[in-house]
Amino acid sequence: MAILEVKDLKKSFDNQEILKGISFEMEKGQTLSILGSSGSGKTTLLRCLNFLETPDAGTISVNGNLLFDGAVGHEKGVDLREKRLHFGMVFQQFNLFPQYTALENVTLAPKLEANGKSDEEIIELGKELLVKMGLEDRMNNYPHQLSGGQQQRVAIARALALKPDILCFDEPTSALDPELTGEVLKVIKELADQHTTMIIVTHEIGFARDVSDEIIFMDNGVIADKGTPSQLIDNPSNERTRQFLANYLK
Amino acid sequence: MFANVTLSLLEGFLGTLKLFILTLLLSLPLGLLISFGSMNKNPIVRLPIRFIIWVVRGTPLMLQLLIIFYGPGIFFGMNFWGSGDTGRFTAALVAFVINYACYFSEIFRGGIQSIPKGQYEAAAVLGLTKGQTFFKIVLLQVVKRIVPPISNEVITLVKDTSLARVIAFYEIIWEGERFIKSAGIIWPLFYTGAFYLVFSGVLTLLFGYIEKKLDYFK
Numbered sequence: 001m002a003i004l005e006v007k008d009l010k011k012s013f014d015n016q017e018i019l020k021g022i023s024f025e026m027e028k029g030q031t032l033s034i035l036g037s038s039g040s041g042k043t044t045l046l047r048c049l050n051f052l053e054t055p056d057a058g059t060i061s062v063n064g065n066l067l068f069d070g071a072v073g074h075e076k077g078v079d080l081r082e083k084r085l086h087f088g089m090v091f092q093q094f095n096l097f098p099q100y101t102a103l104e105n106v107t108l109a110p111k112l113e114a115n116g117k118s119d120e121e122i123i124e125l126g127k128e129l130l131v132k133m134g135l136e137d138r139m140n141n142y143p144h145q146l147s148g149g150q151q152q153r154v155a156i157a158r159a160l161a162l163k164p165d166i167l168c169f170d171e172p173t174s175a176l177d178p179e180l181t182g183e184v185l186k187v188i189k190e191l192a193d194q195h196t197t198m199i200i201v202t203h204e205i206g207f208a209r210d211v212s213d214e215i216i217f218m219d220n221g222v223i224a225d226k227g228t229p230s231q232l233i234d235n236p237s238n239e240r241t242r243q244f245l246a247n248y249l250k
Numbered sequence: 251m252f253a254n255v256t257l258s259l260l261e262g263f264l265g266t267l268k269l270f271i272l273t274l275l276l277s278l279p280l281g282l283l284i285s286f287g288s289m290n291k292n293p294i295v296r297l298p299i300r301f302i303i304w305v306v307r308g309t310p311l312m313l314q315l316l317i318i319f320y321g322p323g324i325f326f327g328m329n330f331w332g333s334g335d336t337g338r339f340t341a342a343l344v345a346f347v348i349n350y351a352c353y354f355s356e357i358f359r360g361g362i363q364s365i366p367k368g369q370y371e372a373a374a375v376l377g378l379t380k381g382q383t384f385f386k387i388v389l390l391q392v393v394k395r396i397v398p399p400i401s402n403e404v405i406t407l408v409k410d411t412s413l414a415r416v417i418a419f420y421e422i423i424w425e426g427e428r429f430i431k432s433a434g435i436i437w438p439l440f441y442t443g444a445f446y447l448v449f450s451g452v453l454t455l456l457f458g459y460i461e462k463k464l465d466y467f468k
């Protein structure tokens with residue numbers, strides 16, 4: 001069964017349709033990348049999955065459970081928060097909490113969630129995640145003491161700490177200096193190798209080719225093309241995809 | 251003589267201090283409430299509150315003191331504040347609390363609105379409730395940002411308490427002035443300045459300390 005099934009998702013802002021019926025599925029342990037030119041709706045799609053925006057229509061199901069149905073809308077409160085935890089989100093701008101150390105950023109939400117785990121266990125898990133991100137000697141630093149690449153890796157650890165079914169990345173390296181993108185892409189690649197289920201919006205086409213099981217090309221609010229990296233990037237058959245790649249290579 | 255004057259002025263300073271402390275204790279929480287009102291999505295709540303803030307910030311505190319103290323008697327013919335010092339004190343306190351709550355509310359509003367949207371979104375995707383988001387994420391960041399402007403207001407308040415003299419509220423300048431009539435000397439009045447200076451100096455140090463304490467994050 002697909003871990004995620006999105007059907008005919010629609011979203012408008014100010015009477016302008018930004019997502020015009022997005023449907024796709026993905027399997028557990030897979031990495032899905034989303035490419036597309038600026039304004040094509042990639043961020044909006046991720047925000048709908050994380051319920052930062054409420055879709056106007058369509059359905060979202062995780063592990064066969066219907067999480068959202070546009071015909072019904074969202075119920076408020078606890079329910080929405082629980083549904084949200086199926087997804088993790090890594091933002092372009094990191095959005096770390098400045099008054100907390102790296103480790104506290106990672107452990108804050110699990111501690112508040114309090115699903116039977118002791119604080120010690122949660123701290124152990126947090127340290128483990130930060131070690132995995134290569135930040136063993138940065139755990140007690142505050143965000144402003146960290147480089148952009150380090151901050152983004154803390155943000156990834158923070159999202160992983162809640163063990164989401166699907167981890168979403170919105171251009172995780174776009175806010176970074178070029179020499180810092182490598183360290184972030186490296187940990188994402190490691191996560192992919194360990195079969196973390198991920199959706200990655202990126203402009204790093206080379207990276208998408210290396211890391212993805214499947215790539216979606218979005219254009220103007222629809223999925224214009226879809227395929228494995230070799231189909232979509234190395235041998236694009238779709239005219240729009242070709243144009244996009246040609247522009248990128250220039 | 252000097253010791254006598256100092257003691258008298260200290261007594262007057264107690265009046266100043268009482269007005270100062272009670273104004274702060276009441277206007278800070280009231281200001282927070284007003285700031286929520288002024289950010290309310292519903293214009294029926296927001297607009298009247300913004301209007302009141304505009305009136306209060308747009309007119310002199312001295313005028314507000316006079317209107318609040320004499321207004322009820324003049325317009326409604328009633329002795330609302332009662333007679334004597336307690337009445338004067340209450341009227342002064344009400345005027346100061348309203349005035350300062352409005353100023354503080356604008357500082358709070360600025361502080362709350364300066365928190366980037368990304369902080370709320372990061373909290374939301376981590377499953378935090380609205381309450382957790384405010385208390386665990388937003389509040390301390392707001393506090394850090396508003397300490398300098400609040401500190402300015404508080405030091406202004408120290409000096410503004412002297413305005414309460416217009417409704418014959420007993421405070422330190424009143425006491426200082428008394429010596430002109432009773433002993434024909436003017437230096438006690440000037441000497442009151444030293445009390446204000448020492449007190450605002452202490453407050454400056456205190457706020458500097460708080461700012462420093464919050465320096466550990468950016």
Ligand SMILES: Nc1ncnc2c1ncn2[C@@H]1O[C@H](COP(=O)(O)OP(=O)(O)OP(=O)(O)O)[C@@H](O)[C@H]1O
Binds near residue numbers: 018040
């Ligand atoms: N909250 C909003 N209100 C109004 N319009 C919005 C809102 N969010 C997004 N849009 C519009 O939706 C369109 C798609 O935006 P989106 O951010 O999803 O694009 P994107 O594919 O992520 O682009 P980029 O590559 O530049 O990040 C844009 O035209 C944008 O102006």
Ligand SMILES: [Mg+2]
Binds near residue numbers: 042
């Ligand atoms: Mg985007």
